[in-house]
Amino acid sequence: MDAEHMGADLENVLFTEEQIQQRLGELAQQVWADYDGKHDDLLLVGVLKGAVMVMADFMRALPGSAAMDWMAVSSYGSGTKSSGVVRILKDLDTDITDKHVLIVEDIIDSGLTLNWIRTNLESRGARSVEICTLLRKPEAAKVEVDTRYVGFDIPPAFVVGYGLDYDEKYRNLRVIGTLAPHVYS
Numbered sequence: 001m002d003a004e005h006m007g008a009d010l011e012n013v014l015f016t017e018e019q020i021q022q023r024l025g026e027l028a029q030q031v032w033a034d035y036d037g038k039h040d041d042l043l044l045v046g047v048l049k050g051a052v053m054v055m056a057d058f059m060r061a062l063p064g065s066a067a068m069d070w071m072a073v074s075s076y077g078s079g080t081k082s083s084g085v086v087r088i089l090k091d092l093d094t095d096i097t098d099k100h101v102l103i104v105e106d107i108i109d110s111g112l113t114l115n116w117i118r119t120n121l122e123s124r125g126a127r128s129v130e131i132c133t134l135l136r137k138p139e140a141a142k143v144e145v146d147t148r149y150v151g152f153d154i155p156p157a158f159v160v161g162y163g164l165d166y167d168e169k170y171r172n173l174r175v176i177g178t179l180a181p182h183v184y185s
């Protein structure tokens with residue numbers, strides 16, 4: 001699919017490249033200030049694959065160095081609904097005992113994925129576990145997830161771009177938008 005078609009499959013652009021970068025910059029400043037004195041024990045944990053773009057840009061917006069690790073879990077498969085059943089496909093390389101873990105995510109939708117990951121990481125003896133997500137859908141929440149850093153709250157429509165996929169497509173869009181109905185049918 002070429003770029004023109006990818007863009008044409010969007011119904012609405014919710015956030016431009018500039019808006020995304022601006023907000024990530026603000027979050028990075030806030031995080032750096034909040035973790036003052038703890039930067040050496042800060043570990044950013046990205047959740048593959050959707051968080052790849054957020055991690056890359058958020059991390060580069062930090063005013064100093066922070067460590068990074070990745071987890072992969074299965075929850076959505078190729079559909080648009082979370083199954084709620086979470087399985088670890090790739091675990092962290094790092095022992096997080098006594099670390100300040102900051103989970104970096106693209107989206108909290110039902111909350112099922114992050115709720116599970118948070119509980120899982122807390123059980124490993126991390127000193128703290130907090131969440132930074134670019135997007136959150138408050139009206140779609142099936143469980144409440146205590147989320148310290150949120151880029152944008154959005155309505156419950158399915159969105160793609162900037163790491164977010166529909167059937168593995170559109171992750172490389174630079175904007176975030178809602179998918180046009182003709183794409184589903």
Ligand SMILES: O=P(O)(O)OC[C@H]1O[C@H](OP(=O)(O)OP(=O)(O)O)[C@H](O)[C@@H]1O
Pocket residue numbers: 047048049050051073074075076077082105106107108109110111112113114164165
């Ligand atoms: O709040 P929830 O309803 O649980 O949904 C959020 C999760 O779903 C997406 O991942 P997905 O499982 O689609 O994998 P992906 O990151 O590889 O696209 C997204 O990246 C979050 O991890």
Ligand code: HPA
Pocket residue numbers: 076107109157158159160164165166
């Ligand atoms: O709205 C969404 N778009 C893409 N992937 C997702 N995973 C959970 N919600 C979404």
Ligand SMILES: [Mg+2]
Pocket residue numbers: 050076164165
């Ligand atoms: Mg997905």
